[in-house]
Amino acid sequence: MPSVDGLLADFTRFFPFSLASDAGRYLVFAGALAGLLWLLPAGWIAARRLQSKLASRSDRVREIAYSLQTVLIFALTGYAVHAAARHGLVTIKRGLPADELVQAGATLLLMIVAHDAYFYWTHRAMHHRLLFRFCHRTHHRSHTPTPWAAYAFDWPEAIVQAMFLPLFVLFVPVHGIVSYLFLTHMIVRNVMAHAGVELFPRGWAGSRWLGWMTATTHHDQHHATSRWNYGLYFTWWDWLMGTEHPDYVRTFDRATGRDARAAAARP
Numbered sequence: 001m002p003s004v005d006g007l008l009a010d011f012t013r014f015f016p017f018s019l020a021s022d023a024g025r026y027l028v029f030a031g032a033l034a035g036l037l038w039l040l041p042a043g044w045i046a047a048r049r050l051q052s053k054l055a056s057r058s059d060r061v062r063e064i065a066y067s068l069q070t071v072l073i074f075a076l077t078g079y080a081v082h083a084a085a086r087h088g089l090v091t092i093k094r095g096l097p098a099d100e101l102v103q104a105g106a107t108l109l110l111m112i113v114a115h116d117a118y119f120y121w122t123h124r125a126m127h128h129r130l131l132f133r134f135c136h137r138t139h140h141r142s143h144t145p146t147p148w149a150a151y152a153f154d155w156p157e158a159i160v161q162a163m164f165l166p167l168f169v170l171f172v173p174v175h176g177i178v179s180y181l182f183l184t185h186m187i188v189r190n191v192m193a194h195a196g197v198e199l200f201p202r203g204w205a206g207s208r209w210l211g212w213m214t215a216t217t218h219h220d221q222h223h224a225t226s227r228w229n230y231g232l233y234f235t236w237w238d239w240l241m242g243t244e245h246p247d248y249v250r251t252f253d254r255a256t257g258r259d260a261r262a263a264a265a266r267p
Contacts (some may be wrong), residue, residue, distance in 0.1 A: 010086070011079060018078035022071045025187045026151055030067070033147040033191045048198045048255050050220040051144045055196065059141075060148050066138055067151035070158040074151075077162040081169060081179075090166070091173035104175045111168060111182045112233060118164050120237040124230045126157060135160070145194040145223050150187060189233055193219035198255040205252035212236060217252040221245045 037045060085092040096104055126136040135156040142149040153161065165179065192199055193216060200215040212235050222229040228245035231238045238244035245251070 007083070010083065014082050015075065015079045018082070019072065019075040022074045022078065022183075023068070025184060026067055026071055029187050030147040030150055030191045033195060037147070037195065037197060045197055050196060050198060050217060050251070050255055051224060053144045055142070055144045055146045059144075060146055063142055063146060063148040063152040066153060067148060069155060070151035070153045070161075073155065073158040074162050077166060081166050084166070085169075090169040092169065092179065093173060093175040096175050096177050100175070104178050107172065107174055108178045108181055110172070111174070111178070112185060114168060115164055115182070115186065116231060116233045117237065118167075119161070119232040120230050122160050123232075124241075124243070126160070127227065127230070140223065140226055142194070143223055145196055145220065147191040147194055149194045150190040192216055193232070194223075196220065198252065200252075200256070202253075202256040204256075206249045211249075215252055217255060218245075218248060221248060221251065 081090065081092065084090045093100075123136075126132060135154055138154040139149070139152055139157065142152060151158070165183075168174070169179070193214065195216050198216045204210050204213075205215050205217065214229075214231060214233060214235055218229050218231070218235065222245075225245070228243055229238055229248065230243055235244060
């Protein structure tokens with residue numbers, strides 16, 4: 001049984017790293033996309049903007065403040081996974097031998113698919129009238145989201161979303177690098193979903209081969225209506241459960257159509 005002093009020393013040593021890692025991912029990727037949207041031609045942005053209303057400075061400040069609260073909860077969860085691994089409760093593998101590359105790749109794909117299912121059902125549950133005000137209302141204060149809204153959660157929602165990783169590693173051994181790549185994929189797709197501007201190329205949403213991956217329009221419609229489109233990475237669950245917005249593909253096509261290309265060409 002580890003001593004209290006030993007646990008405190010381990011926490012002091014590892015938690016700052018966990019906090020810096022989660023905060024760094026959020027600030028780097030949300031900041032990078034926000035900066036890119038600021039630098040891109042105004043005509044292209046205007047043509048691909050998904051809502052006419054613009055987010056205000058106070059919206060961005062609120063999104064960052066709540067996202068940093070979520071980062072703290074994620075970091076505490078990251079430390080909990082680290083501590084559980086140190087004491088043999090879960091398996092986090094160090095290094096990545098060449099003969100385990102296929103296994104690691106399969107585990108990463110499984111994590112992404114499992115997280116999409118977990119997100120869909122927990123997200124949809126939080127829209128229930130008994131849970132929405134307590135768990136999810138803060139995120140929907142961003143009616144016109146920005147990349148900074150990626151983690152703008154109430155603390156109960158942050159805890160629910162943070163619990164995916166410890167629940168997954170409780171049942172499936174994971175390489176450390178795989179968990180890092182999964183968390184990186186999660187924040188990249190998350191900030192893209194909140195861009196407020198369609199980032200995906202023309203024809204994506206209606207494509208037989210690519211349409212199963214959500215475009216920015218997919219989650220933006222969820223913010224605009226507070227319903228429909230509960231999935232994160234894929235359209236599978238929304239399609240199966242009848243919760244995909246009926247105008248998803250048409251709205252995407254309008255944002256990426258001929259008018260968008262003509263506007264981008266204008267000086």
